[in-house]
Amino acid sequence: MPRRARAGLAIPLLLLLAFVGVPLVGTEYWIGAILLPFLVLSLAGLGLNLLTGYAGQTSIGSGGFMAVGAFATFGFVVHGGVPLPLALLLAGLAAAGAGLVFGLPSDRIKGFYLMVSSLAAQFFFEWLFQKFPWFYNYGSSGTIALPRIAVFGLDVGSTLGRYYLTLTIVAGLTWFAANLMRSQTGRSFMAVRDMDTAAAVIGIPVYRAKLLAFAVSSFYLGIAGALWAFAYLGSASVQSFGISRSFQILFIIIIGGMGSIAGNFIGAAFISLLPLAIDHVAQALFAGHVDAGLLQNIEKAVFGVLIIWFLIKEPDGLARLFQTIGARLANWLRP
Amino acid sequence: MSLFLETLIGGLLAGTMYSLVAIGFVLIYKASGVFNFAQGSILLFSALLLVTLHEAGLPFVLSAALTMLVLIAGAVVIEHTVLRPLANRSPMTLFMATLGLSYVVEGTAQGLMGAQVHALDLGIEDVPIFFGDVLVSQFDLIAATTAGTLALVLALLFNRTRIGISLRAVADDTRAALSIGINLNRIWQIVWAVAGMVGLVAGVMWGARQGVQFSLSLVVLKALPVLIIGGFTSIGGAIVGGLIVGAAENLAETYIGPFIGGGITPWFPYVLAIAFLYVRPAGLFGERALERV
Numbered sequence: 261m262p263r264r265a266r267a268g269l270a271i272p273l274l275l276l277l278a279f280v281g282v283p284l285v286g287t288e289y290w291i292g293a294i295l296l297p298f299l300v301l302s303l304a305g306l307g308l309n310l311l312t313g314y315a316g317q318t319s320i321g322s323g324g325f326m327a328v329g330a331f332a333t334f335g336f337v338v339h340g341g342v343p344l345p346l347a348l349l350l351a352g353l354a355a356a357g358a359g360l361v362f363g364l365p366s367d368r369i370k371g372f373y374l375m376v377s378s379l380a381a382q383f384f385f386e387w388l389f390q391k392f393p394w395f396y397n398y399g400s401s402g403t404i405a406l407p408r409i410a411v412f413g414l415d416v417g418s419t420l421g422r423y424y425l426t427l428t429i430v431a432g433l434t435w436f437a438a439n440l441m442r443s444q445t446g447r448s449f450m451a452v453r454d455m456d457t458a459a460a461v462i463g464i465p466v467y468r469a470k471l472l473a474f475a476v477s478s479f480y481l482g483i484a485g486a487l488w489a490f491a492y493l494g495s496a497s498v499q500s501f502g503i504s505r506s507f508q509i510l511f512i513i514i515i516g517g518m519g520s521i522a523g524n525f526i527g528a529a530f531i532s533l534l535p536l537a538i539d540h541v542a543q544a545l546f547a548g549h550v551d552a553g554l555l556q557n558i559e560k561a562v563f564g565v566l567i568i569w570f571l572i573k574e575p576d577g578l579a580r581l582f583q584t585i586g587a588r589l590a591n592w593l594r595p
Numbered sequence: 596m597s598l599f600l601e602t603l604i605g606g607l608l609a610g611t612m613y614s615l616v617a618i619g620f621v622l623i624y625k626a627s628g629v630f631n632f633a634q635g636s637i638l639l640f641s642a643l644l645l646v647t648l649h650e651a652g653l654p655f656v657l658s659a660a661l662t663m664l665v666l667i668a669g670a671v672v673i674e675h676t677v678l679r680p681l682a683n684r685s686p687m688t689l690f691m692a693t694l695g696l697s698y699v700v701e702g703t704a705q706g707l708m709g710a711q712v713h714a715l716d717l718g719i720e721d722v723p724i725f726f727g728d729v730l731v732s733q734f735d736l737i738a739a740t741t742a743g744t745l746a747l748v749l750a751l752l753f754n755r756t757r758i759g760i761s762l763r764a765v766a767d768d769t770r771a772a773l774s775i776g777i778n779l780n781r782i783w784q785i786v787w788a789v790a791g792m793v794g795l796v797a798g799v800m801w802g803a804r805q806g807v808q809f810s811l812s813l814v815v816l817k818a819l820p821v822l823i824i825g826g827f828t829s830i831g832g833a834i835v836g837g838l839i840v841g842a843a844e845n846l847a848e849t850y851i852g853p854f855i856g857g858g859i860t861p862w863f864p865y866v867l868a869i870a871f872l873y874v875r876p877a878g879l880f881g882e883r884a885l886e887r888v
Contacts, residue, residue, distance in 0.1 A: 318687060369872050371686065372630050376823050376872070379816060380865030391856045503816070507694070514691055554706055561702030567695030571688055572680045 278427055283420055292419040296426055298532045300487045303430045305512035305524035306437055307480030312510075313518035314441060315473035316453025317366060321378030322509040324385035325478040326485025327501035328355040331395050333486040334404040338397050345411055348429075348486055355482020356475040358385070363474025367467045370456070382503055389498045396497075405495035422491040429487065433480060438521050440476070449473055450519070481509075511563065515570055517577025526578045534566075535559055600729045602849045603842055608735035610841020611742040612804075615797035616814050617821040617833035618745065619790040624827045625766040626786040627678065628686055632693040635815025636700040637791055641666055642798030642807045643704050646713040659795070666791035674784045701812055712808040715799065738800050745796060746834055749789075753830075758785060766828070820868035825879055832879055840864045 282295065308322050332351035336342040342350065362381040366374055389395045396404050409417045409425070416425050440446050448469045451459040460466045489496035508531065516527020538559050574581050616638065623631040641662050648658035677692055723730045753759040764772040765782050773779055801811055817840070825836025847863045871879075 365869050365872065368876050369869070372690070372827075373823060373872055373876070376819055376865050376868045379819060380862055380869060383862035383865065387858060387862055391858060503813075510691075510694070553710055557702045557706035557710075559702070561699050561706065564695040564698030564700075564702060567698065568677055568692050571684075571692045571695070572677075575684075575688060 275431060278431075279424075283423070288419055291423050294532060294536075296419075296423055296492045297488075298528050299423075299426045299430045300484050300492055301509070301512060301532065302525045302528040303433060303487065304481055304484035304509045305516060305528050306434060306521065307477045307484060308509050309513045309516075309518065309520070309524055310437060310441075310449070310480065311473050311477035313513055313520065313523075314446065314453060315449040315470060315477075316456075317363075317470060317473060318371070318375055319378035319477075320375055320503070320506045320510060321362065321381035322481050323501040323503060323505035324378075324382040325355050325359055325481040326488060326505065327385045327389055327498060328358045328478070329482025329485035330489035330496055330501065331389050331404060332482065333490065334397075334406065335395065337406055339394075343412075344406070344409060348483060351486050352479045352482045355485070356479040359474040359478025359481075360471055363471050366470045366474065378506075382506060386498050386502065401497070403495045403497040404489065406490050409490060426487050426491045429483065433483065434521065437480070441521070445469070445472065453519075511567060513577075514567060515577055517579030520577065520579040522582075523577050523579035526582065530578060534563070538562060597728050598849070599846075601731075602845050604729060604731055605735065606842035606845025607838050608732065608739050608841070609845065610838040611735075611739040611834070612797070612800060612837070613814075613817055613821045613840055614834040614837025615738075615742045615745065615793070615800060616818040617825065617837055618742075618749065618830055619793040619797065620818055620822055621825075621827065621830050621833045622749070622786055622790045622793065624822075626762055627689075627765075627783055629678075629689045629693060630686065630827070631790070632690060632815060633697040633700055634790065634794055634818070635812040636697040636704070637666075637669075638794040638798040638801070638814060639807075639809065639812040640700050640704040641791065641795040642715070642802040642811060643708050643713070645795070645799065646715050646802065646807045647708045650713065662795060663792060666795065667788045670787035670791055671784050673787055674780060678783055678787075679780060697812070697815075701809075705809065710809060712806040713802075715802040715807050717799070717803045734804065738804075741796065741800060742834065742837075745793065746830055749793075749830060752789075758782075762786065817864065820864035823868040824871050835879060840867065843867050 282291065286295065304322060304326060307325075308319060311317050311319055329351045332354040333344075333347050336347035336350050337344060340347070358381070362377050365377045369377065390402060393399075393402075396402050408415065409422065411425060416422060441449070448459070448464045449472075451462070451464050452466050452469045452473075456466050456470075459469075485501060489500065493500060512524060512527035512531055514527070515530050516525070517523025539555065542555055542558070570577065616634065619634045619638075620631060623629055623634070644665060645658050645662045648661055649655055653661070673696065677696055678689075681689055681692055722733050724733055724736070725731075751759075753763060761772065761777045762782055762785070764775075764777060765779060769779065797814075798807070798811060801814060805811075821833060821836040821840050823836075824839055825832030825834070844860045844863050844867075847867075848857070848860050852859050
C-alpha cells in the first residue's frame, strides 16, 4: 500500500478512538488528569514546533505566550463579556500579536542571540501578569478562573465536556497546521530553517516568513495556554507558565521530533507518561519509602539523560524511530 | 547626585557577579563552540557540594579541594559521554544536549544533597563603607576583586602557558590545531574543568550572598544578556558586559521602575541586550561571522 493511503486510514481511526473509544472506557482520572494535559501539551508542542522545528527559530519563551493566551481569554470573558469560543480566538490573536512583536528582532538576530528575545518575552509577561491586578481582576491570590465553561450555551464544565472541547480544538488546529506546512508557506518556513541566506537568494521573503512563524506559533501557544488554564487546571496563575513550562515544551519537541506533526503527540505522551512510569517503578522497588522530592529529582535526572541520549542516537526524535520500526515491520511482513 | 553614584556603583559591583558567571560560558564557547546551558547547574552543584562537605565537618579548604577534584572528574565524564558522541553536530543540538545535561546535574545535586537552603558564611561581614557620602557594600567590593583576580589568572593561563596557547589554537581553527597534533579531547576536558572551577568561585560568591539553593542555577539566564552584550568569545567582554548589565538594571530599577510599577530587573537586561544587538549584532567584542551559501 502506498504511504499516503496507509496514513489516510490511521488518522480517522485515531480520531474515532479519541472521540468515541476513550470516553467509553476511560476513567475520570485518566481523562481528566492524563489525557487532557497530554492533549494541551501536544498543542503547545505543535506551536513551538512550527517556530523551532519548521522555521528554525529557537525559542525558550513558550510559557510567556501561553500566559498571554490564558490571561487574554480571562480578560475577554470577564472584562469584555465575550463568549468563550470567541474569547479563545481573540486570545489566540492577542498571543499572535505578542509573538509578532518579540519576533521583530529576528531580521537582524539569529540563533542563540534570538533566544534573548524569547527570554525577554518569558520574563516580561511573567512580570506583566503579576504586577497589574487588572489582568487577574483584582483577586487577592493572582489566580484566574472562569466562572463557567460553556460553548454556545452548552455547559462543558464536566471532565468529559472539557475533554471534548480540548480534543475538538486540538484536532482542528493540528489539521490546519499539517496543511499549512504542506503549503507554500510551510515550504518557505523550511527553506528559512535550512539556510536563510540561501532562502533569501532564491527570492523567499525571509523576514516575512519568520514573522509569520512567530505569529502562528504564538497563536497555537496562546490557545494551548488558555486550555491549560481553564480546561485542565481550572484555575491558573503566572506560576503555571514559568520558564520550566517553556523547557518542558522544548523537550517535547526534541524527544518527539523537530519538524514533525505526529512527533508533538508522541513527545507529549512520553513526557506525560514517564513520571507515572518512574513513580510506579520506584513504588515497586522501594514500596512507598521514597520521598516525593527525591523522586522528582530522579525524574529530572532521567529526563536529562534521555534528552542527551536522544540527541546522540535519534536526533529526529521518537517520530522518526517509530517510522523506522514501522517500515521494518512492513518489510518483514511482506511475503 | 549621590543617589545616582550610589546606584551606579552598586550596580557595577553587582555586575561583576554576573561577569563571574559569564566567564565560565565564554571559556567553553571559545574552545568548543558550545553554548553551555549547564554552567548554571554546575555552579549550583559545586556550591552545594562544597557546603555539604563543609557542614559535614571538613575544613573549608579541604572541601574546596575535594569539590575541585569532583569537578575535574565530572569534566572528563561529560567529555566522554556527551561531547565526544556529539562532535561535529550543529551548535543548536549541542546547546540542547547541555540543556539535558543541566537537568542531570541539577537532579543529581538535589537528589543527593537535598533541596533545602544552605547558608554559606565566608567570614566577610557585609558592612557598608562610606566613600564621602556614597555608600558601598564591602561584600560587593570583595566580589569585584575576586572577579578581577580570576580574569587576570585566566588571562595569564591563556597567554603564557602551553595549554592556554593550544586552547587558543583550537578556538581559532580546530582543524589546523588537530593537524599539528593538539589533542582536542584533552583540551575539552581541561576547558570544562576550568569552567567548573570558575563556576565554583561564582557559586561560592552567589551562595554567600543569597544562600546555596536551587535559584543559583537560574543565574545562567542572567548571563545570557551579559554574553550578548560582551560577545560570546571574549573574557574581557564578559566582564564589561556584566558591568553594563549590572549598572543598567540598577539604574533602570531606580529611575524607570517607579513609573511602571517596579520590579523590572527580571526582564530589563534582555530588552537592553536586544537593543544592543540592533546596533551591534555580534556584541561589543564578538567576531562577526561571514555567511556563504
